[in-house]
Amino acid sequence: MLSESDLIAIRRHLHQIPELALQETETHQFLLETVKKMEQKFLEIRNSEELPTAMMVLVHGFDPQRTIGYRTDIDALPVEEQTGLPYSSKHPGVMHACGHDIHMTVALGVLSYFSEHQPKDNLLFFFQPAEESESGGKQSYELGLFHGRWRPDEFYGLHDNPDLPAGAIGCRMGTLFAGTTEVNIDLNGKGGHAAYPQDANDTVVAAAMLISQVQTVISRSIDPIQSGVITLGKIDGGTIRNVIAGHTRIEGTIRGLTQKMIETIDQRLKDICEGIGRSYNMDVHLELNQGGYWPVENNPQLTKRFISYMQSAPNVNFVETAPAMTGEDFGFLLAKFPGTMFWLGVDDDSQLHSATLTPKEEAIQQGVDAITGFLEYRMTE
Incomplete structure (x- = not known):
């Protein structure tokens, strides 16, 4: 079984080899080699031709009543590291600035324990690529990775949190992370001379009205x-001060705590764009791209059980947390499988996605112990 010093060494190696979404070949190879060094008696490893950097490990239980899934993300961000650590990223312009190296290490620690202590239920460990972009969770589902014995009955996953004490477990009933949608709006009118507006169709004026109307969506259409x-x-329109702009583009983002709320906001944006198009006699094209970044809506029954365990576990510092407006593609999987996402505190002054993020490594073993304890407790029910 991996010791705390083993886990720290693994984390530091992973930190040095960050890779962007769907490019995690070196990371995948290291994870595979690490898992193959574990006791194999209960393990079954599966790779995917359709999603080559993904890896799934099934731990066969001795009396399975269910399959419990545990997901960790494995990709990094296009950030130039500025921590000054001796084990800093070796890949220029790429860094584990969101702490996925911590996520992977904790998952390996939990897997290592159950490779030597056969669980009652089946456990499915999913090492998922492309969380930061490219909707790896959605891709994995739509490619059919979760079928037959590889289909979890419930799913769990964590995200590190620099605002919580190292090793603390944070969670809440309801939504943990907001869902996100990219918004692109193109207004196509008619350009012309600034002195002859009657002969043109000004998209800047229409864009200004559209932006003003959008400000009422949250205040008047959302509870x-x-x-x-x-x-x-972002707004981009026109080329020079004395030419009326025939095209203007607006870019933005939507965040919502439930999928229903996001769909309501989406519809209001569609209505506004249609109305502006009619009012200004121009084409207004709206593109909404949510991908797999749905709200992380925790299952009520499973989350109540998870929180109850963490509150009562003697060596766990549990913190009830507020929802975050950041996005996480585990939300798509939680829309398909009941489950719970939670925080692992890593106590750092720098925020997630920061070039100076330096999680406290003592959180790793505490995270492994808390999750292992919960999974053993879950399997007694």
Whole structure:
């Protein structure tokens, strides 16, 4: 079984070889080699031709009543590391700035334990590529990776949190992470001379009205007790001051705590774009791209059981947390399988996606112990 020093060494190696979404070949190979060094008596390893950097490991239980899934993400971000650590990224411009090296290491620690202590139920460990982009969770589901004995009855996963004490477990009933949708709006009118507006169709003016109307969606179409965000962060129209713009593009993002809320916001945006198009006699094209970044909506029954265990476990520091408006593609899998996502505290002054993120490594063993204890408790029910 992997010791704490083994786990720290694994984490530091993973930290040095970060790779972007769907490019995690070196990471995949290291994970595969690490798992193959474990006791193989209860393990079955599966790779996928359709999603080559994904890896699944099934731990066969001695009296399985269910298959419990555990997911970890394996990709990194296009960030130039600035931590100054001796084990900093060896890949220029790429860094585990979201802590997925911590995620993978904890998963390996839990898997290592159950490779030597056969569980009652089947356990499915899913090492998932492309969380940060490319919707790896959605891809894995749509490619049919979860079928037959590889289909989990329930799914769990963690995300590290620099705002919580090292090793603390954070969770909540309801939504943990918001869902996200990319918004692209193209307004196509007619360009012309600034002195002859009657002969043109100004997309900048139409865009200004559209942006103003969008500001009313959250304040007038969403229950104020709930929460949603629309940010239009980029606008590009025109070429020079004395030419009326025939095309303007607006780019932004939607965040919502439930899929129903996101769909409501989507519909209001469609209505507004259609109305602006008619009012200004121009084509207004709206593109909404959510991919797999659905809200992480925790299953009520499973999450209540998870929180109850973590609150009562003698060596676990449990913290009830507020929902976060950041996105996570585990939300798509939780829309397909009941499950729970939770936080693992890593106590750092730097935030996620920061070039200086330096998680506390003592969180790793505490995370392994808490998750192992919960899974053993879950299998007694």
